[in-house]
Amino acid sequence: MRIKKKLIAFILVTAIAMCGACTSDKTSGSKTEDTSVSVNSTDSGTSVSTPEPASPDAGRDVVILFTSDVHCGVDTDFGYAGLASVRKALEDEGNVTLLVDDGDAVQGEPIGTMTKGEAIIRLMNLLKYDVAIPGNHEFDYGMDRFNELCAMAEYPYISCNFNKQGELVFKPYIIKEAGDFKIGFVGVTTPYTLKSSTPKYFQNEKGEFIYGFMQDADGKQVFDAVQKAVDGARAEGADFVVVMGHIGNVSEGSPYTYADIIENTTGIDVFLDGHSHDTDCVSMKDKSGNTVLRSACGTKFNSIGWVKISAESKKIESGLYTFGSEQSVPGDFAFDEDVLKAVEKETGILDEKLAEVVARTSVELTINDPVKKDDSGAPIRIVRRAETNLGDLCADAYKDQLGAEIAFCNGGGVRVSIPEGEITLNDIFKVHPFGNSLCMVNASGKTILDALEWSVKKTPSESGGFLQVSGITFDIDLDAETNCVSDENGMFVKTEGEGRVKNVKVNGEPLDPERIYTVASSNYVLKNSGDGYTMFKDSELLLDEVMLDYQALINYITDTLDGVVGEEYSDPYGNERIRAMVR
DSSP, X not given: OOOOOSBOGGGOOEEOOGGGTTEXXXXXXXXXXXXXXXXXXETTEEEEEOOOOOOTTTTOOEEEEEEOOOTTOTTSTTHHHHHHHHHHHHHHTTOEEEEEEOSOOSOSSHHHHHHTTHHHHHHHHHTTOOEEOOOGGGGTTOHHHHHHHHHHOSSOBBOSSOEETTEESSBSEEEEEETTEXXXXXXXXXXXXXXXXXXXXXXXXXXXXXXXXXXXXXXXXXXXHHHHHHHHHHHTTOSEEEEEEEOOOOXXXXXXXXXXXXXXXXXXXXXEEESSOOOOEEEEEOTTSOEEEEEEOOSTTSEEEEEEEOTTTOEEEEEEEETTOSSOOSSOOBOOHHHHHHHHHHHHHHHHHHTSEEEEESSOBOSEEXXXXXXXXXXXXXXXXXXXXXXXXXHHHHHHHHTOSEEEEEGGGOOOOBOSEEEEHHHHHHHSTTOOBEEEEEEEHHHHHHHHHHHTTTTTXXXXXXXXXXXXXXXXXXXXXXXXXXXXXXXXXXXXXXXXXXXXXXXTEEOOTTSEEEEEEEHHHHTTOGGGOGGGTTSEEEEOSOSBHHHHHXXXXXXXXXXXXXXXXXXXXXXXXXXXXXX
16 A cells, blocks of 8 residues: 655646636525524414524535545545545635545455445545445445445435336435535436446346336436436525536447436536546536536546535536646645554455455466476466466356356466465455456357457467457367458457368357357457457447456355365366367
8 A cells, every 4th residue: 555644735736627617607596695584473473583693614615525436446646545635624724515426436446345345435434425326336246235335334325316116215315504505416327337237236036127227218217317306406495406427428328428417407507427437527508508517537536526616606616636736735734644544454454354265276276287387497377378277267257247158258367376275365366466347248159250260369379368268169270370360550350261260169059150149258358459359349238347357256256166166177278168279
């Protein structure tokens, strides 16, 4: 863990878009103070009531700090200690502050996986968050665990569209009083959560979806839900309405992008957004032509978002405190020592958990040739050019956890062997240290064949893109030349003529080039064209980054295999899924 105790005033910047794009004057909808004495007629006569004593926060500016997509970055850039210091500095200057989170806090690093989110909730409690919404990754540990985490939180979760069998799970909005204002917060989470988390977590025992996010073809249900919540907050006296969204700005998210929601609703003042990890601060018109500010703050504490409401002018501004700048935020301050100690404690607990024994294996699970050595006597790595039992195990975990017909695991992502005996959590993290996320696509048999040809184009030489496989078997003709064509950047373009891959079978049946199969692999391969795998870029994405690769491996070993890796993985060269042929 990187301990940040030096002064950081010089590394922060307030980023406000030019031409007032992140500023809005809301005086027409603001609250006015009534200092008159009221006379009320009652059955018992006439009573005189005097105004309540002025709040100590009266007349003070309000600053809403917001985080999003922290993904367990507890000590990354600002970290929670920097966030606490920013809040304290603003309060020392006389501002009233509120702190909110737009989702995806509890997943993304071992500290989240090892505590199933609990360490993050403890830290958020320490920082006294005022309100939060669920992101798609809040559900990664299952619905039961999600409910447990929500119960642990000392702040409320809100959502106007997350429901169970038509009934909202949380309140759609909440009103917070700060300074002279009542501020309504409305929560909304992308309906694409159903495919960017694990679908079975939202289903009953019969495989029927009982949880949902008001998903439909045109987004109308979400727009209506947001509008109903905004109207409810206004009717309850909210002077300003802030939508907290885990929605994002990518076109693939249509019809549920932040722009879709703003264009189809009225009454929103500010839209604080997450999910797409961007840092855009823009203004746009709502359905009635009124200006709405939209801000997002990136991921893993590279920025902290803020919204300021002026007590005097009722003007709203939004922007970012960005780590690594030479300009300063208000005040000179050091990272909060109490929060630093709390983070150190949590990471210390993590070190203990990493050493815990969670399973055992009766065989060595290897990335190396069990017999051959190099000239210096060191093991020869073969996971990048041939099947191994550890490669089989990793690919089986992908297939099992996502329920796919076929799974691919690139050999370059399987880093170390696991010796025979006890398996610790640290052993598993060392196998998959990059924390790639798993996805599933619909792919034609022809696309799968192209992927296999690309996988073995260099065999028997090493390639990080060599695929360990599950649910599929094939032969490699080592005497044949590759039929793969690549571009100037080394990316796959097409195959031409007969290739090296022969006798391909999917679960015992010959591969049908025309049939569509479900394929599980990492986002690195299926979405990001890692190792040149461009052939999947047009495939239908069924599940989008539903869990981390090491989490899938942990779940498979501890749950599916009941904590014991045994006879089925006894051969270090694997189960003859990939067979080399020489004519």
